[in-house]
Amino acid sequence: MSSTEARRLPPVRSARRLPPARRASWPVTGAVWLCVVVSAAGLGPLLVGGRWWLVAAAVAAVIVVVTALVRATRLPDMVVAFSAPATYVLVMTWIFVPASTFFFVPTRDTVTTFGTLFQEGVKSIYRQTMPAAVEPGLLLILVAGVGLIAVVFDLVVFSVRAPAAAGILLVVVLAIPAVTQGSRVDGFVFIATAVSFLILLRADMLRRDSDGGARRRRTSRGATGADDRARVTTVGPTGAGAIGIGRQTVVIAAAALVGAMLLGAVLPGFDRPPPVPLAGNTTIFGGGINPIISLGKSLRKPSDAVMLTYTTTAKAPPYLSVITLDRFTGDNWAPTLRDPDPTRPVLNIGPIPGLGEQTPRGDDIVTDVTIENLVSRWLPLPYPSSSVRLAQADWFWEPSDLSVSGEQPTGPGLSYAATTVQPEPTVDQLNAAGDPVDNQQYRELPGDLPAIIRETANDVTEGASSHYEQAVMLQEYLRGSTFTYSLDAPVKQGYDGDGMAVLSQFLKVRSGYCVHFASAMAVMARSLGIPTRIAVGYQPGTPVSAVVTQPAPLVQRYEVSSADLHAWPQLYFEGIGWLNFEPTPTRGSPAAYSLPATGSNPGASAAPSIAPSPGASAAPNRGPSRAPLDVGEAPSAGADTTTGVGWAPTAVLLTLLLVLLLPAVTRIAVRAFRLRNTAVTGESAVRAWREVLATAADLAIPLPTTRTPRQVLRELSLAMAPDDEARQALARMVRAVEHAWFAPTGTELPEARAHDARIIIRALRKPLPASHRVRATLMPLSLLPSWIGPRTADDVAAGSSG
Amino acid sequence: MNEAWPTHSRTVAGERVSEGGANDEPLETSTHSEPMSLDLVHEAAMRIRDNVQSVIDGKPDAVEMALTVFLAGGHLLIEDVPGVGKTMLAKALGRSADCTVSRIQFTPDLLPSDVTGVSIFNQAAQEFQFKPGPVFANIVIGDEINRASPKTQSALLECMEEGQVTVDGVTHRLTAPFTVIATQNPVEMEGTYSLPEAQRDRFMARISMGYPDQQAELRMLRSRDNAQPLESLRAEVTAGQLEAMLAAVQSVFVADVVMQYAVALVQATRHEPRLRLGASPRATLQLVRAAKxxxxxxxxxxxxxxxxxxxxxPVLGHRLIPVARALNRDGRGEANVAEIVESIVLATPVPVAAAGS
Incomplete structure (x- = not known):
């Protein structure tokens, strides 16, 4: 026997074969490309047109194919490792800056051209609202990004051999629309990405099998069966490791995908940025994206993250302006964005636009702001601030609206003190302010302004004798009882936004939120000739301590949350400058100067914002007015958004828990079903047998489907705890199953016991470590359809070892 | 000729080992006795096996395979070097089962009639009388069958296939059970005519004995110093019991799924790219018979x-011809064929009765 045995051994020739990691695998290469390209399609909603995607797909294809070709050669590993990045650089160069190359080789010129193009792209992102037109610079950034992902993905899958980890890259790509725009990832793209990722995992597993399977198989079976024991012992450990890990990966990936889909379907807030601190509010002032688009979405968000806190010496808490929107295109309000100007450090801001010397001023107020979760390229500041003190020097102010921006966004812990001027104009002065000589751009309106806007403006302000009175009447009209505040109505009725069409609809339906009120007032004011812009920022917020003692403490801390996000119009009066108005009912608190002279209580202490001080309100003919509103009223609008806070995390947790336990529960149910019979029949024996096999699969004990019951018996006996009772139970069960399957019908069934299956299952679990058992319970591999699992060594042996 | 006991120069005909195997005339042994119960078959078979193993030490697989083929009524091809006990195995089997055993030493000049027998003119009776050759025995040992001329080979193979001998137009039936145990020497290749595929197909199975391990060889030395071990063997079953055993084997049930499995295996050999020639339908038949x-x-x-x-x-291996590439990989076709068959077995799923699902 030994002589023939020796002859059967394969000749030692494996040295001539390439090491497994170096074998090119076209299915895996194809799957890599598919994953990258499909996930990149998720960016579609952010962009106009699809040409960029075709270019990116082509670049990704070239990268993965060239790398695969290099991998198929016998070049040194170093060359292979560098082939993907090198291909990437060359392809990008040839596509975008071909003129700068020297015989296809990148030169210094190439680098500078790239830099310029890249900056153009960045600006393009800042300038545009979504969906953005793909200008050359932006195209460069997109294609460069997708290409980079292809390079890294290829590296992770082939060189690091961790395709499951590569899935993180896909998640990142898929998350881009959600983070930047707060919009839901396109369902189709999500599923397509998930499917391509599964294809990748599957292809990779097959590749691993074909590397390892042939080797394993040769030792796997003796010639005549005399060495069955040896065979089983060789298959046992090695096979268990390889197969177990492979299937485990698939289970993890599949569970994650299913979980994500279920969560998305169940939870209302899933399509928006994650609630609490994690990502803060990157969507609003993150850079480039018109904040007003995201404002409504952010307000509708059920959670309520603290954005910043501040203390102020002002008697009334101020509005914090972040950015102003000064261009009305007809479709929307947009900011004029300028890069931070290093020549304007924030320590000394001014002059304040329009504020004349003759306008009385109150004491400067000082506001100490501490950023919590806000991520913004602009600082929230009371308007008009004349100085901001902060530790970092890289913040600069902008002359037109005194906004302060920096290269780096704000982060938790950033704190600064803003000194704010308090203009206290008299009503006379306000009435006397004539048509402005400059600031014409703030009165521009598109030619095709809907008639209803102009007519409404004229109707409302009938009888007004000055721009100031017109402004007051507009605010009064919008704050009046005919308008209702609603975050949902515009969305439900399809007129969300701030364009002209939206506004005319809004004026008919008369329901909306700050964006609608602010832009309605701004457009109407412009139609009356008043220079107007929209400030986006935060309303005053909530006092942190519950009780506000009288007299109000000098320093009161306020908390501003994401629900305080707000937009309001700023109107310009010659000689006085920009003044805040508050047209949104129930939100914020209108400044005293903006209220009509009625019997309001002059003694009220809480005149908010830059309201004139009591002393300054010197007998105006319409009467000075104080806001009857109390500070405590400010956050009332947040009420409808806070209701969701409590249950959302609970629901998330519960759903997660359910999703996690779902496989285990299903598995237990299946087991109970299979073992339901106490009477032993052939059929119940076979069902119990299936249950034993499924348990073995759960425990990652490899049992290919081509095994006969007797062969399974041998392998399970080795895997089992050394327990005679279990061994006998297994032997009994195998005899019963063989009898049920292969014996003539009508013959007597050999002895079998109903409880055998449970004994065997216990013995199978016993020798394994606890972690292994828990994993088998929570992630039962046997629930997977068989085609997901890796091919067994046997399949490979039959197919391809020749 | 390194066998452990003296051999006759060319042919050894009809070495009578018991009374029951008298075969001067062709036996019409179609009297089917009642099949034995399978428990008894098992018991009797184990007795025979133990008996044989008492002389063939340390080769349980070869013994079991020989017994299987014998009970299935097939023929066995043993491919191995001389002196490992091929003949001993056959003789021990014959003695234990109360059978006649004859041994033919094949040489290039052996004639077909030396195998089948010859008609001799009897002067006294004034007629031709058939003198049966060594093939008229229950177990026929064909030593080094590949050394005989093709003509002689085919004479034996015809007997194997048909179970009868035709000499001078007269057909003589062979005894039942009739099993040929042929041996081939794989080392000595010169001056041999290796069996063509078609004739290898007639053998139910091919095995190799292999050398005994160290312990077994030592035991052999001690126990078999001078005594002729075969002498101590006695028949464990009578001829009638043997017939009943053979009948019982035929009665073994083969489930439909198992037949499907056998067919699937054989068909897989026909579609296997590493094989030039797959197994024949006869192979399927013999596979199932051997399994019974x-x-x-x-x-x-x-x-x-x-x-x-x-x-x-063992049943399929010798019928398959690998493609040249597979043959060349380790220089020997046979071992490689075994490997291919194993891979097919491993890859072919066992069908499962629908009733159990």
Whole structure:
């Protein structure tokens, strides 16, 4: 026997074969490309047109194919490792800056051209609202990004051999629309990405099998069966490791995908940025994206993250302006964005636009702001601030609206003190302010302004004798009882936004939120000739301590949350400058100067914002007015958004828990079903047998489907705890199953016991470590359809070892 | 000729080992006795096996395979070097089962009539009388069959296939059971005519004995110093019992799924790219017959896929011809064929009765 045995051994020739990691695998290469390209399609909603995607797909294809070709050669590993990045650089160069190359080789010129193009792209992102037109610079950034992902993905899958980890890259790509725009990832793209990722995992597993399977198989079976024991012992450990890990990966990936889909379907807030601190509010002032688009979405968000806190010496808490929107295109309000100007450090801001010397001023107020979760390229500041003190020097102010921006966004812990001027104009002065000589751009309106806007403006302000009175009447009209505040109505009725069409609809339906009120007032004011812009920022917020003692403490801390996000119009009066108005009912608190002279209580202490001080309100003919509103009223609008806070995390947790336990529960149910019979029949024996096999699969004990019951018996006996009772139970069960399957019908069934299956299952679990058992319970591999699992060594042996 | 006991120069005809095997005339042994119960078959088979193993030490697989083929009524091809006990195995089997054993030493000048027998003119009776050749025995040992001329080979193979001998137009039936145990020497290749595929197909199974391990060889030395071990063997079953055993083997049940499995295996050899020639339908037939015998040896009344698995290499291996590439890989076709068959067995799923799902 030994002589023939020796002859059967394969000749030692494996040295001539390439090491497994170096074998090119076209299915895996194809799957890599598919994953990258499909996930990149998720960016579609952010962009106009699809040409960029075709270019990116082509670049990704070239990268993965060239790398695969290099991998198929016998070049040194170093060359292979560098082939993907090198291909990437060359392809990008040839596509975008071909003129700068020297015989296809990148030169210094190439680098500078790239830099310029890249900056153009960045600006393009800042300038545009979504969906953005793909200008050359932006195209460069997109294609460069997708290409980079292809390079890294290829590296992770082939060189690091961790395709499951590569899935993180896909998640990142898929998350881009959600983070930047707060919009839901396109369902189709999500599923397509998930499917391509599964294809990748599957292809990779097959590749691993074909590397390892042939080797394993040769030792796997003796010639005549005399060495069955040896065979089983060789298959046992090695096979268990390889197969177990492979299937485990698939289970993890599949569970994650299913979980994500279920969560998305169940939870209302899933399509928006994650609630609490994690990502803060990157969507609003993150850079480039018109904040007003995201404002409504952010307000509708059920959670309520603290954005910043501040203390102020002002008697009334101020509005914090972040950015102003000064261009009305007809479709929307947009900011004029300028890069931070290093020549304007924030320590000394001014002059304040329009504020004349003759306008009385109150004491400067000082506001100490501490950023919590806000991520913004602009600082929230009371308007008009004349100085901001902060530790970092890289913040600069902008002359037109005194906004302060920096290269780096704000982060938790950033704190600064803003000194704010308090203009206290008299009503006379306000009435006397004539048509402005400059600031014409703030009165521009598109030619095709809907008639209803102009007519409404004229109707409302009938009888007004000055721009100031017109402004007051507009605010009064919008704050009046005919308008209702609603975050949902515009969305439900399809007129969300701030364009002209939206506004005319809004004026008919008369329901909306700050964006609608602010832009309605701004457009109407412009139609009356008043220079107007929209400030986006935060309303005053909530006092942190519950009780506000009288007299109000000098320093009161306020908390501003994401629900305080707000937009309001700023109107310009010659000689006085920009003044805040508050047209949104129930939100914020209108400044005293903006209220009509009625019997309001002059003694009220809480005149908010830059309201004139009591002393300054010197007998105006319409009467000075104080806001009857109390500070405590400010956050009332947040009420409808806070209701969701409590249950959302609970629901998330519960759903997660359910999703996690779902496989285990299903598995237990299946087991109970299979073992339901106490009477032993052939059929119940076979069902119990299936249950034993499924348990073995759960425990990652490899049992290919081509095994006969007797062969399974041998392998399970080795895997089992050394327990005679279990061994006998297994032997009994195998005899019963063989009898049920292969014996003539009508013959007597050999002895079998109903409880055998449970004994065997216990013995199978016993020798394994606890972690292994828990994993088998929570992630039962046997629930997977068989085609997901890796091919067994046997399949490979039959197919391809020749 | 390194066998452990003296051999006759060319042919050894009809070495009578018991009274029951008298075969001067062709036996019409179609008197089917009642099949024995499978438990008894198992018991008797185990007795025979133990008996044979008392002289063939340390080769349980070869003994079991020989017994399986014998009970299945097939023929066995043993491919091995001289002196490992091929003849001893055959003789021990014959003695234990109360059978006649004859041995033919094949040489290039051996004639067909030396195998089948010859008609001799009897002067006294004034007629031709048939003188049966060594093939008229229950177990015929054909030593070094590849050294005989093709003509002689085919004479034996015809007997194997037809179970009869035709000499001068007269057909003589052979005894039943009739099993040929032929041996081939794989080392000595010069001056041999290796069996063509078609004739290898007539053998139910091919095995190799292999050398005994150290302990077994030592035991052999001690126990068999001078005594002729065969002498101590006695028949464990009578001829009638043997017939009943053979009948019982035929009665073993083969489930439909197991037949499907056998067919799937054989068909897989025909579609296997590494094989130039797949197995014949006769192979399927013999595979299932051998499986029945194996089940009966085990005392089982039905065939398991495991029986088929176990027999696939010995039953199919010698019928398959690998493509040149596969043959060349380790320089020898046979071992490689075994490997291919094993891979097919491993890859072919066992069909499962629908009733159990």
């Amino acid at each position: 015998a194996r089940a009966a040896l085990d005392g089982r009344e039905f065939v398991l896929p495991d029986d088929i698995d176990h027999l696939a290499v």
